[in-house]
Amino acid sequence: MKEQTVLDKSFFERDTIKVAKELLGSILVRKMGNKILKGIIVETEAYTQNDPACHAFKGRTKRAETLFKAPGLSYVYMIYGMYYCLNVVTEPFDTAGAVLIRALEPLDDIENTNGPGKLCKSLSINTSHNELDLCNEDSQICLFKGQKIPDKNIVKTVRIGIKHAADYPWRFYVKDNSFVSKK
């Protein structure tokens, strides 16, 4: 097994949709004390500044401020008062954009993570993990390069859970992977 390396910051400083697609197959690493949990990213969604469904669409707010910051940071927010969602900030500084990590294929003894809320619950992610540097392998959460998923195994569909906004086909997941969130 070859040595694993963290994803470079420049990987995230690009078009959000490209990042969302290419993030499939990467390894999410969660460090909890001595324990290290890993999982393969199998489902993502892209959110950009011009997207009505993006938190930053109406400009800078206290919550969405992170989306305008440096690429490679984490963006954790609470939804529906009960669940957290983990995002990765994309695009250059001062440009909003993020990729929502919706599902993992567990590599360690992680509970099922087929959905953004359950993912964060299983990995004990909360708002204290907001704005971590995911490109720094010393962070509690970071991202390693993984296997590249062939295009033919990547499915592109409309996003989930968005009612008012246009349904852009910005959701990506690994074909035939049983850990992807259900319809």
Place this chain on the structure above:
DNA sequence: GATAAGATGTTA
């Protein structure tokens, strides 16, 4: 200060 809506998950 009050109100409405939300990038969800579970249950029936």
Place this chain on the structure above:
DNA sequence: AACATCTTATCA
């Protein structure tokens, strides 16, 4: 299909 449940944003 309904609901649990609370933060955030947007008014007044």
